[in-house]
Amino acid sequence: MSAAATYARLAAGDAARRVAFSVAKRRAVLARLAEGIRAREAEIMAALAADLGKPEVEVRISEIIPVLSEIRHSARHLQRWARPRRVMPTLAMLGTRGTIRPEPKGTVLIIAPWNYPFCLALGPLVSALAAGNAAVIKPSELAPATSALIAALVKDTLPEDLVAVVEGGVETSTELLAQPFDHIFFTGSPAVGRVVMAAAAKTLASVTLELGGKSPVILGAGADVKKAARMLAWGKFQNAGQTCIAPDHVFVPRAMEPAFTAALRAEIARMYGADPLASPSYARLVGARHFARLKGMLDEALSKGATLVAGGAAQEAARYLAPTVLTGVPGETALMREEIFGPVLPVIAYDDLEAVLAQIEAGEKPLALYLFARDRAVIARITAATTSGALGINVTLAHFLHLNLPFGGIGTSGLGAAHGRWGFAAFSHAKPVLENRFAVLDPLMPPYTTFSARLAQALQKLVG
Incomplete structure (x- = not known):
């Protein structure tokens, strides 16, 4: 049919x-x-x-x-x-x-x-x-x-x-x-x-x-690096990164970047082993076209000076791209301009939180924004300063499962x-169903009289 x-x-x-x-x-x-x-x-x-x-x-x-x-x-x-x-x-x-x-x-x-x-x-x-x-x-x-x-x-x-x-x-x-x-x-x-x-x-x-869109992550100063790395590794690499609310890229205080990337490497190894291709816990890309797109984005970033921190291995026949982490990704690359929708995570070091917030707000509104912080003042500031479909604080993905919260962009x-x-x-x-029981509407109907005008004027004063 x-x-x-x-x-x-x-x-x-x-x-x-x-x-x-x-x-x-x-x-x-x-x-x-x-x-x-x-x-x-x-x-x-x-x-x-x-x-x-x-x-x-x-x-x-x-x-x-x-x-x-x-x-x-x-x-x-x-x-x-x-x-x-x-x-x-x-x-x-x-x-x-x-x-x-x-x-x-x-x-x-x-x-x-x-x-x-x-x-x-x-x-x-x-x-x-x-x-x-x-x-x-x-x-x-x-x-x-x-x-x-x-x-x-x-x-x-x-x-x-x-x-x-x-x-x-x-x-x-x-x-x-x-x-x-x-x-x-x-x-x-x-x-x-x-x-x-x-x-x-x-x-x-x-x-x-x-x-969808590019759902950003912000690590605040003083965030629990190990817990953040574990939550981000799960949220980013589940379903090989093919998730509309997956973390797209991570802003990390510059002083915390080495500790964070080390923790992220450790979490990837813990979750998927030394060779994720052999892991029964790691999914595959949907097809050759998507593989070629992601591989091209990765290769472009590396050719323009990005540093490979973890992963990078790829096999087209197996529809496999390893959980991959990059630092120093130039802003003009496809990884930074387009929604990644795959297992590649750029880590961006920052010095000024206000500049990060301005960058996020200058872009298109994301489906999700994730924040890892302990400081309630920082949490309040970022909550008020950003607009997104949802905000996850010290968690990723899980808001999708909360049926007493709306899900949308x-x-x-x-x-x-x-x-x-x-x-x-x-x-x-x-x-809407409106039933008239004893509403006083007749005096407000034509022909309009002096009484109608006075009644309308009185009603206006009453309501406004």
Whole structure:
């Protein structure tokens, strides 16, 4: 079935679904999805090993657990989220009753990326179903094993009039984006995000964009170097650095740079051994094109004077690039201009924290910013002086798993928020309902009289 026909089939049921898809039925569908995921655990592991060489532990903590947690959290809180909420009347609206009713937007599109192809397809689906929508999922063609797995899982687990998977490449995405979906949830690069937003504008669809950018790290003077190195090694090199919220580069006080790079080398060896190529804990790059891009960026930086502190080994056939750390990377190189999205970490020594903050604020707003510090004054200063999708203090990545926090970007790093209640809200229309009970409105209607003018004037004084 074509992408257009798939959309039309699901959209045809919107009116009936709005009435029939109760909270109880939504919970039942989510429970079936969770059961299907648990039953296919081995297949999920195999698919992600084939696509990205992901270790089993990484699959659990970054692909399966987030989706199951989202299901559990949504099912637990759904009754409260979906309940109409009374609001107090303002002075001008005395005598009315106001209610906000969350309603499903209708039929939605979820376009998933290749780097966390399972989690970032099914996580948004949980929110879409919790809000009462039908959904079309477009998995990434760059993770073909996981794409096929998602298609089979949805077909075997969820009602065909509720969720459909459309596989394919750019042409398929283009055809889907031409359909008048009620909401589009896209995860990917800022460049493609602009294409998605332009397509959504043609049908006036609302959008959630989870994009990316160069997420910086700042080490404050007095930071715990060993703990920072351990947290950064995990956050940067999980999934071979192919994480939208991975630390992109690190600003370190100049006096702390030798100790920090030494600690980072030690943590890489502890996590992945002397030869990460042989480590069962280290993932692989998605494909030859991405490998060539990263290798080119690394080679350019080294040719222009950067110093290799750790890693650097690469094997194209194995889609392998070692966890790599550089210092002295020139600012005009691609590593410093583009989102790296791979296991290469530039370390930048600084003398003046204010100059670092000015540099960060002069650039595009990142999806995440990470700060390692003990001094509360430094933490307060950096929190107030920077803008980012999220701020992690003495931690990396973990905010993605916190379902009571919104996850999303700002500016070029994204639009809108996801996870938990925020995901439910993204796929819902908050419909205001105003009921007139005994509001005094008649004297304010034409024909206007002297009394109307005096009443309007009195009301203006009352409210303002």
